[in-house]
Every structure is written in structure tokens, then in C-alpha cells.
Amino acid sequence: MEKTILIKxxxxxxxxxxxxxVQTASRYDVDIRLVYSNVTIDAKSILGLMxxxxxxxxxxxxxxxxxxxxxxxxxxxxxxx
Numbered sequence: 001m002e003k004t005i006l007i008k009x010x011x012x013x014x015x016x017x018x019x020x021x022v023q024t025a026s027r028y029d030v031d032i033r034l035v036y037s038n039v040t041i042d043a044k045s046i047l048g049l050m051x052x053x054x055x056x057x058x059x060x061x062x063x064x065x066x067x068x069x070x071x072x073x074x075x076x077x078x079x080x081x
Contacts, residue, residue, distance in 0.1 A: 007057065021043055025043040
């Protein structure tokens, strides 16, 4: 499953959001990737998320594979949107 999400946080994808994404993604036995600017990282990696430095107003793509992929993406979308 894939979903494109607009980053609405005025600070972009900052440390607190990254930590929440990792915590949420880690609850699922799903392979979750986040894509920004042609770079793909594991959404369970806080260092990977922070390295992207996604600013406010940019789109990221979430790609998830597994039984709970849709639920995992929906939960992460709530954090970002």
C-alpha cells in the first residue's frame, strides 16, 4: 500500500515527530518505508527519518507491506497530518 502525505507541522519532520513515527511503525509487523526527494528510508529508523530533514509543506510517500499495512499507514498519517 502507498500513500502520499503532506507535512503540515511548521517545524517539518522534526525529532519529536520522528520519534512518534518510529514508535507507531514499530508496533506493526509491517515493512514501512518513507520516501522523500528520491530517498527511501525505514520508517522504524529515527536516524533515517531525521536525515531526510523534510520541511513543512513537502509531500512524503509512505509505502507499507504486510497484513496491517493499511492500519500502520493510517496511524502514521494521523501523526503527520
